[in-house]
Amino acid sequence: MITAFYHPGYAADIGPHVMPMRKFAMVAEALKSRDWVKLVEPSPVAEADLLRVHTPDYVNAIKTGEPRDLAESQKFPWSPALWPSVLLTSGGCLAAGRLALQEGAAAALVSGFHHSHATRGEGFCTFNGLIVAAEALRIEGKIKRVAILDMDLHYGNGTARLAASRDWVTAVSIYGNDYCDNKAYRDVTVKHHQDGSNHFSFALPNACDRATMLRVMNDGLAAILRNGKPDLLLYQAGADPFREDPYSPLNLDHDDLLARDRVVFEFTRRNAIPVAWVLAGGYTPDTAQVVKVHVNTFEAWGA
Numbered sequence: 625m626i627t628a629f630y631h632p633g634y635a636a637d638i639g640p641h642v643m644p645m646r647k648f649a650m651v652a653e654a655l656k657s658r659d660w661v662k663l664v665e666p667s668p669v670a671e672a673d674l675l676r677v678h679t680p681d682y683v684n685a686i687k688t689g690e691p692r693d694l695a696e697s698q699k700f701p702w703s704p705a706l707w708p709s710v711l712l713t714s715g716g717c718l719a720a721g722r723l724a725l726q727e728g729a730a731a732a733l734v735s736g737f738h739h740s741h742a743t744r745g746e747g748f749c750t751f752n753g754l755i756v757a758a759e760a761l762r763i764e765g766k767i768k769r770v771a772i773l774d775m776d777l778h779y780g781n782g783t784a785r786l787a788a789s790r791d792w793v794t795a796v797s798i799y800g801n802d803y804c805d806n807k808a809y810r811d812v813t814v815k816h817h818q819d820g821s822n823h824f825s826f827a828l829p830n831a832c833d834r835a836t837m838l839r840v841m842n843d844g845l846a847a848i849l850r851n852g853k854p855d856l857l858l859y860q861a862g863a864d865p866f867r868e869d870p871y872s873p874l875n876l877d878h879d880d881l882l883a884r885d886r887v888v889f890e891f892t893r894r895n896a897i898p899v900a901w902v903l904a905g906g907y908t909p910d911t912a913q914v915v916k917v918h919v920n921t922f923e924a925w926g927a
Contacts, residue, residue, distance in 0.1 A: 698745025
């Protein structure tokens with residue numbers, strides 16, 4: 625049995641947008657047919673949880689909508705529905721992390737919002753739920769070290785920057801698009817950021833196939849242990865590396881991404897590391913294809 629944290633309130637009504645907000649409900653509906661998946665509603669995080677990671681000016685902008693340029697720095701229109709939504713999404717990530725420490729694994733049908741920075745949003749990411757959850761668990765005394773494995777198509781630049789000032793975090797991003805200043809770089813040879821002592825990046829080349837991905841993953845997974853074994857792994861399982869995604873230059877199909885997830889879970893089991901995973905990305909016009917990638921992550925766990 626695996627618990628997945630889901631709430632209809634995850635999807636804020638922001639109007640038409642490239643991000644398919646309905647995907648969260650679609651994944652939840654698909655999982656109802658798996659009797660080994662239990663859907664549970666999380667509680668929202670407190671504002672104090674956000675303020676451990678994000679500045680008061682930024683948190684207040686998301687809460688009130690002013691100043692509007694800061695409230696919309698994540699690249700979608702601000703709405704009063706945004707504040708309760710982001711409290712719930714961070715709450716889902718935190719609940720999954722907390723339960724994974726008790727049961728070995730859990731999931732949340734949310735994104736980790738890995739482009740979000742302390743002072744602003746970026747790339748459809750408002751608050752960085754991965755770091756918010758990690759900070760809350762550390763304050764609660766439940767963890768001393770945490771690792772974040774990001775396998776969204778895009779480099780997790782916000783997570784890396786937030787990790788840099790937290791030596792108890794190890795952040796690993798395995799990606800096929802670089803990302804900086806609200807801009808994606810489809811060719812990973814064009815731009816590259818500088819890794820640090822606790823944040824590491826591994827690029828997947830254009831037209832990357834399964835064999836290449838698995839070779840890169842071998843190095844990336846090893847980096848998770850570079851600064852010591854973490855008490856918890858937060859895994860962001862992206863749907864946008866899928867080859868039909870309009871942003872993806874990779875040649876990875878559903879079976880390849882299923883293999884990706886199996887390798888991650890085999891790693892956590894082999895090293896006895898609790899894992900909590902979240903969903904991310906996915907812009908394929910046929911949203912059913914995005915949902916299939918996310919459901920397959922659960923299948924990889926249950927296999």
